[in-house]
Amino acid sequence: MNADLVLVLGIVVIVFSIxxxxxxxxxxxxxxxxxxxxxxxxxxxxxxxVLNDWQYRPxxxxxxxxxxxxxxxx
Numbered sequence: 001m002n003a004d005l006v007l008v009l010g011i012v013v014i015v016f017s018i019x020x021x022x023x024x025x026x027x028x029x030x031x032x033x034x035x036x037x038x039x040x041x042x043x044x045x046x047x048x049x050v051l052n053d054w055q056y057r058p059x060x061x062x063x064x065x066x067x068x069x070x071x072x073x074x
Contacts, residue, residue, distance in 0.1 A: 003051035004064040005071065010044030011061070017041055 014037075021034035049056055056064075 001051070002068075002071065003048045004067045006044055006051060007048035007056065007061070007064050008068045010041045010048060013037055013041030013044060 017034050017037040020037060021031055023029075024031050024034055
């Protein structure tokens with residue numbers, strides 16, 4: 001599997017996890033699903049870093065998004 005794709009999926013899952021946590025907090029619900037999705041997103045990001053031999057830098061993230069969009073448009 002493409003490391004850029006895994007990295008982008010992990011970041012998207014983390015962003016959705018944060019919005020889920022804010023929604024749960026505002027409605028006084030438990031954070032179980034938010035914590036689980038945060039763990040899954042974090043695991044995906046770590047897995048992407050392992051696939052790429054820990055070569056990702058913060059400046060590489062926008063390029064990864066562009067690569068994934070280009071991959072999806074093929």
